[in-house]
Amino acid sequence: MGILIEIGSFIKLQRTKQEMTLGELSEGIVSVSYLSKIENQKTQASPEIIQLLCNRLGIEVDNSQEEAIKETCKQWYSMLFEVNNKEEIIATYKKIQEMMDRNLSDSLMMFEIHKVRYYLILGEYDEALKKINELNEVSSTFDNLQQFYWYKFRGNYSTLKDSEYYQSMRMYKMAEEKINQIDVSEEEVADLNYIIAVTQSKLRNTLETIEYANKALNVFMKQYNFIRCAQCHNVLGISYRRIKLYDKAIKNFNLALHLGKLNKNRQLIQLTNQNLGYLYSSKGEPVEAIKYYKEIIFDTEVSLVERLASVSSLVREYYNIEDYEEAKKSIKYGLELIDQFNDIKPYKIFYYVIHTYNYLLSERFTDFENMVVKNFIPYLKKHKDYASIIIYAELIAKYYEQLYKYKDAAKYYKEANFAYEQITNI
Template sequence: MIEIGSFIKLQRTKQEMTQGDLAKGIVSLSYLSKIENLKTEASPEIIQMLCTRLGIQIDNSLDATIQEKCKKWYSMLFEVNDKKDIIATYNEIQNLMDTNLTESLLLFEIHKIRYYLILGDFDEALIKINELNEISGTFDNLHLFYWYKFRGNYCSILTDFSTAIYFYKLAEEKLNKIEMEEHEIADLQYTIGVTHSKLRNTLEAIDYSNLALEVFMKQYNFIRCAQCHIILGISYRRIRMYDKAIKNLNLALHLGQLSNNNQIILLTHQNLGHLYSTRGDSNESIKHFQEVIQDDTAQTIDNLNSVASLVREYYNVQDYENAKKFVEQGRELIRQDSDREPYSKHYYYVINTYNYLLNDEFEKFEKFVIQDFIPYLNKQKDFATLSIYSELLANHYEKFGKYKKASKYYQVANFAYKQITNI
């Protein structure tokens, strides 16, 4: 059962009520503080008065109903569902939570972190994390599992993958202390695999993705299987096992088509584009990136990824007319996404780098890459991209006979390359 003090504190802060407002005429401020921080147990009479002032019923008769509704909502957060349905179910449960004391409350509050992330409301997710952090000392092992997992999700959104993997590993440690359904364990394994992939820990990404894939295959969950195959395709590409990479990505594409899941189909085309680019087959690479931007259902971030990749491919084959065309398309997409969320910020740098090059604005190109792009990539520990654009800068300096500067940035590129091949 949730500690009553934690429940009272959550409800009071949610209603923007001060301790003074709640305590007035019932208990002293210091005594209410002790109740909320679990330093004393109040009498049933005091608890009843505090709950009455908060508009809450102490009635467990609806607890089974609330638990069932919560279970349904939690599953909606991990599968492909309409956001309107997720929001409607959330509002229905929240109304019950606001007027009933239930042991489902803490788990529901923790799942709100995931909920806000799905809605793209990262500020609300952080507010919820900070709010729950004050009572996290009362969490049991089940609460802690989700608390760590969703904090990892939040860090991933911010592209802080090192901190994300720290929280995911803490969640993984809790699996020895709780009963968890197989698909939940597989979801965490997949998530850890994705994060290792972001960190370029290629062998770990392969191991965790295979663990998750084994479960999802048994459950005939085609979408989750496809997601695992994509991570495996990316991982095998990075260690130049191209046949295995193509096999996994084609499996993902097939499963995405079977499930009629455009998100999987688009993501697979993006990764096939990157694979063929790595192999030096620009024509095949361009074909897959074009598949994405020609799809009306593609989101802005998908289009930005593919447009930036097309700019690079066309530039590399010296088709500068098409490169300029897609630079303009990329700049328009960036203008539409003016807040530049963590993921789209990367493409802002890529598009502007090529914009300066293609327009012969070489001083701006050099300044932008050296002062803005490279520091950003170092901060993100994105060594793969760092190696590409350090080499681009070095080639530029060599072309103009600035060999000392060229040598400096070839060294930066070599250092970055060593980081990503150290597997």
């Protein structure tokens, strides 16, 4: 898309970013209605008018560095794609931003769209949303390639910020529809297939998960991208576990573990250990499950989230085998990990798990009941996490049964049965 076609969107973007009204920008240069037409691509203004509007916005009309900008942007997009060193990503971002501030570039809109991904990598969700809202004003002018990334990154936002997997899937599917109309690498398509597989997995659409994970895996295998292969094997392992094809699940997890060790990638190794823990828990082998969870919880090389996920699982396993002392120790550690989060909202499930068992084991029964009935189960229903609904609906049902509250107990056993039916309806 050429610079003259994009200029209206560029001006609108810069004006809204600077919180300037149409009247303030147009005063003494053009009429408000004419500026509106320029911004909405309904007319092409003369270079003189563009110069005056850019001067008022504090932007120089100079594209002498266009090739350098394109090349630096390309490097930066690649960094975001693979999620490299954050300091390097930030330094390159600042370098590009300085060039963009001095030059009116063809790469401007794609750079602005990639800022959504950039903010997500840094965990700056409010900035990502602000950028989405800003770009929404000009999104009708995006070409097919820009729309591909626009939908993809908005899907990323819905997943990372709100765990809104249905919204994420809608965005990813819209990005997928653009693939035949654009020129993107096979690896880029494989990445989209992988994140669709992960999202389908979150939505418990097991057969679709297997289909998309295999599509992605075929490409990553051809490219000898072992890290991405391992990620696909993990997703496949989870899917086979859910449909009780345990041998296939173990085979995929062992492949993921082997590739993780080959690349000395602690994050990947421990993610696979977490999945193996879930598998043995599903098979009704808690001692084996605990062995894998304990591999992870004190490994400071892996993310805080992975450690918290493992501690949550460990608490549940210890509780189930009635080792309440170990469960209490794990809860204490889990609460310490929760305190280290700036924003626990994306990982609220682990917060609920730790507090549920904490209230139960410390005999704070009113808090336990309120937590599960008013907060935890509604949260799980909202996210359609049927596997967890079974666990915690049964937990509260047994609690009510012990209190001879049979009507309440029956209600939650019914909830658990309904959730089980949803899971078996693959």
